Amino acid sequence: MSSDPYGDRGNKDASIANPRGGSTSHPVKKGGHASAAPGGPFLIGEGMTGGYGSGPDILHDCTIAVEKGEIAVIVGPNGAGKSTAMKAVFGMLDLRAGHVRLDGEDITALSPQDRVRKGMGFVPQTNNIFASMTVEENLEMGAFIRTDDFRGTMEQIYDLFPILRDKRYQAAGELSGGQRQQVAVGRALMTQPKVLMLDEPTAGVSPIVMDELFDRIIEVARTGIPILMVEQNARQALEIADKGYVLVQGANAYTGTGKDLLADDEVRKSFLGG
Amino acid sequence: MDFLNAFVSLSNYVLIPGVAYGSQLALGALGVTLVYGILRFSNFAHGDTMAFGAMVTVLVTWWLQSLGVSLGPLPTALLALPVGILGTIVLLLVTDRAVYQFYREKKAKPVILVIVSMGVMFIMNGIVRFVIGPDDQRFLDGERFVVSARTFKEMTGLDEGLAIKSTQVITVITAVVVVALLFWFLNRTRAGKSMRAYSDNEDLALLSGVNPERVVMLTWIIVAALATTAGVLYGLDKSFKPFTYFQLLLPIFASAIVGGLGSPLGAIAGGFVIAFSEVTITYAWKKVLGYMMPESLAPDGLVQLLSTDYKFAVSFVILLIVLLFKPTGLFKGQSV
Numbered sequence: 001m002s003s004d005p006y007g008d009r010g011n012k013d014a015s016i017a018n019p020r021g022g023s024t025s026h027p028v029k030k031g032g033h034a035s036a037a038p039g040g041p042f043l044i045g046e047g048m049t050g051g052y053g054s055g056p057d058i059l060h061d062c063t064i065a066v067e068k069g070e071i072a073v074i075v076g077p078n079g080a081g082k083s084t085a086m087k088a089v090f091g092m093l094d095l096r097a098g099h100v101r102l103d104g105e106d107i108t109a110l111s112p113q114d115r116v117r118k119g120m121g122f123v124p125q126t127n128n129i130f131a132s133m134t135v136e137e138n139l140e141m142g143a144f145i146r147t148d149d150f151r152g153t154m155e156q157i158y159d160l161f162p163i164l165r166d167k168r169y170q171a172a173g174e175l176s177g178g179q180r181q182q183v184a185v186g187r188a189l190m191t192q193p194k195v196l197m198l199d200e201p202t203a204g205v206s207p208i209v210m211d212e213l214f215d216r217i218i219e220v221a222r223t224g225i226p227i228l229m230v231e232q233n234a235r236q237a238l239e240i241a242d243k244g245y246v247l248v249q250g251a252n253a254y255t256g257t258g259k260d261l262l263a264d265d266e267v268r269k270s271f272l273g274g
Numbered sequence: 275m276d277f278l279n280a281f282v283s284l285s286n287y288v289l290i291p292g293v294a295y296g297s298q299l300a301l302g303a304l305g306v307t308l309v310y311g312i313l314r315f316s317n318f319a320h321g322d323t324m325a326f327g328a329m330v331t332v333l334v335t336w337w338l339q340s341l342g343v344s345l346g347p348l349p350t351a352l353l354a355l356p357v358g359i360l361g362t363i364v365l366l367l368v369t370d371r372a373v374y375q376f377y378r379e380k381k382a383k384p385v386i387l388v389i390v391s392m393g394v395m396f397i398m399n400g401i402v403r404f405v406i407g408p409d410d411q412r413f414l415d416g417e418r419f420v421v422s423a424r425t426f427k428e429m430t431g432l433d434e435g436l437a438i439k440s441t442q443v444i445t446v447i448t449a450v451v452v453v454a455l456l457f458w459f460l461n462r463t464r465a466g467k468s469m470r471a472y473s474d475n476e477d478l479a480l481l482s483g484v485n486p487e488r489v490v491m492l493t494w495i496i497v498a499a500l501a502t503t504a505g506v507l508y509g510l511d512k513s514f515k516p517f518t519y520f521q522l523l524l525p526i527f528a529s530a531i532v533g534g535l536g537s538p539l540g541a542i543a544g545g546f547v548i549a550f551s552e553v554t555i556t557y558a559w560k561k562v563l564g565y566m567m568p569e570s571l572a573p574d575g576l577v578q579l580l581s582t583d584y585k586f587a588v589s590f591v592i593l594l595i596v597l598l599f600k601p602t603g604l605f606k607g608q609s610v
Contacts, residue, residue: 008383015531015597017384018314023476116483124481130474133467141471144464145483187482 032109034118037101041065042226043120043195045089048098057096058084059250066195066226066243071217073241073258075234075271081250082230083125086199089228090122091115103194117145121193125200125230128184131173135164138172138183142190150190157186160219178209182216189220196220198229214240235272238262246271280565282434286423292546292553294442294511297449300545301504302522303529304456304538305497311473311536312493313374315387320501320526322398325519326365327502328509329406331358335413347417347440355506362498369394370494378490395520402516411514416440434561441511452503453542456496460538465492473536521586525552528589532596534603543604548589556582 011017040046044065051058058081066072074082087093089100091112099108107115116122130138139157143150158165161182167175172183181201188196201217202210210233218240221227231237238244241258246267254267261267302324309317317323334354344350373394377387420443423435460466472479472489480486505519512518529548533540559577567573580587596603 006377006380006382006386008385011383011385013385015535015601016316016388018310018536019384020314020536021473021475022314022384023381023480113480113483116481122481124478127475127478130471130478132474133470137467137470140464140467141479141482141484144468144471 032111032114034105034107034110034114036104037099037106038104040101040104042068043089043100043102043228045085045100046098048085048088048095048100050088050093050095050097051084052093057250058093059088061098062088062247062251063098064089064228064245066228068226069221069224070242071221071227071229071240072243072245073237074228074230074245074247075237076245076247076253077271080247082247083199084250085245085247086197086228086230090120090197116191116193119191119194121188121191121196121225123181123184123188123196123198123201125203129172129180129187132171134169135172135175135183136168138187139164139190142187145191153190153192157189160189161186161216176209177205178213181205181213185216185220189225193225195226195228198227200230200232202231202233210236235262238272276433276565279432279434280562282426282430282432282436283561283565286434286436288550288553288557290436290438290442292550294439294445295553296546296549297445298504298508298511298545299522299525299529299549300542301449301452301500301507302526303533303541303545304453305500305504306526306530307533307536307538307541308493308497308500310530312469313387313490315384315391316527316535317497318388318391318523319369319395319398320497321519321521321523322395322402322516323362323366323498323501324505324508324522325402325516326398326505327358327362327498328505328514328519329402329516330361331355331502331506332406332411332413332509332514334358339413339415345416349414349416349441349444349510351413351506351510352444355503358506359499359502362502363495365398366494366498367491370490374490399516399520406516408516413514414441414510439511441507445507445511448503448507452500456500456538459496469493524586524593525549525589528593528596531593532603534605537603537605540603540605547604548592551592552585552588555579555588556585 008017044063046063048059048062049057062081062085064072064074064085074085076082084093088095091110095108099106101107102118102120107118110118130141133141139154143153163179164182164186167179172180175183185198185201198217202213205213214236217227217229229237238258238261244256244258244261245252246254246261254261254264256264302320306317306320309315331351331354334357335351338350338354343353345353373390374387377390417440419437420440421436421438423437426436460470468479468484469489469492471482472484472486508522525548529544530541531544532547533542533544557578560573560575563577564572
């Protein structure tokens with residue numbers, strides 16, 4: 001790092017430099033236009049190859065798709081590039097090959113912000129809420145790009161996650177892990193997205209809370225929003241999945257319906273513990 | 275023993291000046307804390323930003339005075355203040371375009387921006403001295419006292435007088451209005467909430483569609499308004515001298531850190547803590563103690579803990595104590 005003239009060389013003095021909440025994302029090129037590309041699945045990242053910045057390729061010809069009304073799940077061992085594949089679909093890394101298409105449009109060149117405007121809702125794995133703001137303010141910030149009246153959407157989210165209605169004036173950072181995830185999903189739903197992408201929504205929550213979160217996710221899917229999800233808990237995730245992708249070293253290893261993958265001997269042995 | 279005279283004397287020399295000075299520090303510390311919370315670095319150019327804003331206001335005040343414009347009993351500077359704020363907004367936005375934006379695009383770490391702000395500080399310092407000179411400037415006009423010591427004595431028949439300067443009243447009223455406006459803006463408006471969101475979690479704010487350049491611009495505009503107001507109020511209450519604003523940097527940073535960097539409420543509390551410590555420690559208590567104690571015990575000396583020349587030592591010591599024992603400050607700011 002010593003060669004970086006703009007780095008902090010290990011400075012830890014928080015009384016002059018604020019370490020919190022800063023941008024961690026790699027600079028992503030701006031602009032670009034969407035072009036019409038009719039046909040194909042509702043959302044598809046097709047033949048994606050690429051990595052972060054000028055680093056080595058993490059994804060190799062990886063394809064992930066989700067149809068309307070479906071839940072698609074990406075599973076795989078640690079370091080397989082599951083989250084990276086999700087971020088590639090969302091435009092957070094530079095693709096050297098492949099395309100991302102949403103609802104009949106090629107959005108490969110769009111920045112993540114523009115993809116939100118096109119109707120993608122994304123819930124990152126960590127730091128996915130505004131901890132110092134109240135639950136209601138979190139939801140309001142989710143609706144930041146909307147200029148119409150979003151109170152109806154907020155009511156729907158409170159109906160979906162009743163606990164959030166009770167805690168609406170509490171700082172989101174004071175909630176439990178499961179409740180925080182609900183705030184995070186609720187925030188992403190405030191834009192009324194056409195597709196919802198969840199990066200390990202059950203990371204770090206207890207098994208009971210995990211079951212509850214899966215129930216809520218199924219409920220969201222029943223409202224007609226397709227869901228693309230990365231999951232560590234492969235077995236439970238595949239049980240609720242319409243479509244499953246097993247990634248190994250950044251490439252598709254197995255693809256099928258959730259039931260097929262659960263029944264597949266190879267997949268069971270390698271990834272589900274027999 | 276004479277509690278009434280003791281209290282009047284205490285108010286005259288400690289409480290009222292302390293409240294006025296505390297309000298000025300609070301306004302200054304609010305600007306520092308906003309930059310720290312939203313732009314994520316300690317802005318060492320803040321004192322000189324205040325000096326620049328005050329300088330523009332002083333120049334416009336002189337021009338208005340030469341035209342014969344006056345606000346009657348109120349200082350003409352209040353009329354010039356909006357122009358001063360506008361001038362400072364222009365200065366800060368130009369500085370941001372010319373300097374800070376470059377480092378933001380490079381994703382420079384905050385500590386780099388701290389050093390950059392020191393460079394900006396020297397430039398601003400130079401501009402102010404170049405334009406108005408390093409000397410003391412007077413620009414106060416209008417009524418000097420709301421209550422003068424003599425009328426107070428005549429009214430109450432007490433031995434001690436109580437003087438309330440009009441600048442002190444103006445300082446406190448302006449500070450209350452400005453702080454109320456700021457909190458309303460940050461907590462109630464869409465733009466204010468987007469600033470808090472950006473401060474809390476920049477990545478997620480971007481994903482929510484917040485435009486970072488707009489947030490940065492809004493922050494500089496608010497900081498310019500706060501700094502100019504604080505600078506003009508301080509100049510009216512004491513006098514305008516570029517170097518004193520540079521020195522004010524220490525008590526202002528102490529206020530922001532004592533209250534908890536990044537916490538607007540903390541900045542206000544910190545301002546008053548620092549102001550009152552400074553005033554009480556450098557005040558000669560002889561008179562008050564003389565009234566409070568039996569005659570035989572009345573002190574011979576001045577009972578002044580520190581000479582006023584050393585007043586900056588007070589903020590420095592408080593700063594050290596807070597950083598050693600409660601580094602997050604009174605209001606749990608963001609510094610660790």
